[in-house]
Amino acid sequence: AQSVTQLGSHVSVSEGALVLLRCNYSSSVPPYLFWYVQYPNQGLQLLLKYTTGATLVKGINGFEAEFKKSETSFHLTKPSAHMSDAAEYFCAVMREGYQKVTFGTGTKLQVIP
Amino acid sequence: SAVISQKPSRDICQRGTSLTIQCQVDSQVTMMFWYRQQPGQSLTLIATANQGSEATYESGFVIDKFPISRPNLTFSTLTVSNMSPEDSSIYLCSVHDRGRTDTQYFGPGTRLTVL
Numbered sequence: 544a545q546s547v548t549q550l551g552s553h554v555s556v557s558e559g560a561l562v563l564l565r566c567n568y569s570s571s572v573p574p575y576l577f578w579y580v581q582y583p584n585q586g587l588q589l590l591l592k593y594t595t596g597a598t599l600v601k602g603i604n605g606f607e608a609e610f611k612k613s614e615t616s617f618h619l620t621k622p623s624a625h626m627s628d629a630a631e632y633f634c635a636v637m638r639e640g641y642q643k644v645t646f647g648t649g650t651k652l653q654v655i656p
Numbered sequence: 657s658a659v660i661s662q663k664p665s666r667d668i669c670q671r672g673t674s675l676t677i678q679c680q681v682d683s684q685v686t687m688m689f690w691y692r693q694q695p696g697q698s699l700t701l702i703a704t705a706n707q708g709s710e711a712t713y714e715s716g717f718v719i720d721k722f723p724i725s726r727p728n729l730t731f732s733t734l735t736v737s738n739m740s741p742e743d744s745s746i747y748l749c750s751v752h753d754r755g756r757t758d759t760q761y762f763g764p765g766t767r768l769t770v771l
Contacts, residue, residue, distance in 0.1 A: 575758065586748055586764040587699075589657070594758065633698065637760070642687050642752040644760050648698045 545570040545636045547647035555653040562606075562621040564650045566634030569615065576617040577635040577644070578608055587633065593617065594639075604628070629654045658683055658751050660763035668769045669739055676735045677766045679749030684729035686754065690722070693746040693765070702747075705732045739770045 550565040568574055575594050579587040591602025598610040604627075608619045617634060634647040659682040669675050679688065690702040702722055703711040711724040725733045736743050749763040 577759070579762070584767070586662075587750075587762040589759060589761065592759055635760075639758075642689075642754065642760070643701065643704070646699045 545574060545638055545645050547634050547636050547645055549632075549634050549647035549650050551650055552648065553651045553653065555655055556624045557655050558626055559623050562619070562624045562628065562652065564619040564632050564634075564652065566608075566617045566619065566647060567615050568617060568634070568636045570636055570638065572638055575637040575639055576608075576610060577637070578602065578606070578617075578619050579633045579635060579646075581631045581633065581649075583630070590619070590632070624652075624654045626654050626656065628652060657757065657759070658685065658753055658761045660749060660751060660761060662747075662749055662763040662766050664766060665764065666767040666769075668771060670771055671740055673739055674735055674737045675739065675768060676733050677747055677749075679732045679734070679763055681730045681751050685751040686729070687752050688726065688732045689750045689752070689760070690724065690732075690734045691748040691750060691762075693748060695744070699748065702734070736768065739768075741770045744768055744770045 546569045548567045577592045578590040591600050593600050593610045601607045606621045631649050631651045633649045635644045637644045661680045663678045688705045691699040701714050702717045703713040705711045705724045705726040707726045723735045746765045748765045752760050
């Protein structure tokens with residue numbers, strides 16, 4: 544079984560400040576991990592993913608995430624928040640070879656001018 | 657990445673009626689998925705649609721309420737039957753690009769409001 548926990552359903556940051564969205568996973572086998580973003584009234588867009596190899600993965604719009612096996616974490620960061628980053632972010636886990644994805648409950652990011 | 661379109665993008669329906677949502681992909685895919693996102697909540701998988709066979713439903717979802725068709729490798733439909741206000745949600749279609757990126761991609765969603 545696999546699961547995802549996102550700490551904080553709402554996160555507020557000032558424009559230009561560091562963005563940190565937390566995600567912890569549970570998986571009995573090495574997981575594939577994803578971050579998706581959902582802008583208001585839109586579908587989900589893939590930000591980045593980790594499968595194997597380098598543990599620091601870079602995605603679109605300046606976001607990156609680091610896979611830490613010892614901490615079972617896959618936190619999403621961005622050095623400097625922009626107003627356009629305001630959206631809901633979903634962490635997700637998938638077992639290699641299986642196509643079902645399990646989503647976290649989501650974190651709404653608010654960026655304050 | 658796969659390009660996915662959905663129709664309609666939104667609809668307002670009356671209680672007791674049914675709505676069929678279409679999902680079109682720009683490439684052939686083996687598995688397509690239908691998700692529901694209730695207001696303020698995360699995504700819940702409704703069913704997996706395989707071409708040439710019956711859809712596989714997750715716990716809590718039944719074929720009579722959410723019949724699915726998958727006539728070919730680029731198209732699927734989800735019908736929400738005998739709707740009630742509790743069915744008001746965003747319904748998303750997704751596909752898994754197993755060959756190239758091993759990643760799941762999503763359509764823009766259908767926003768359904770049931771009065």
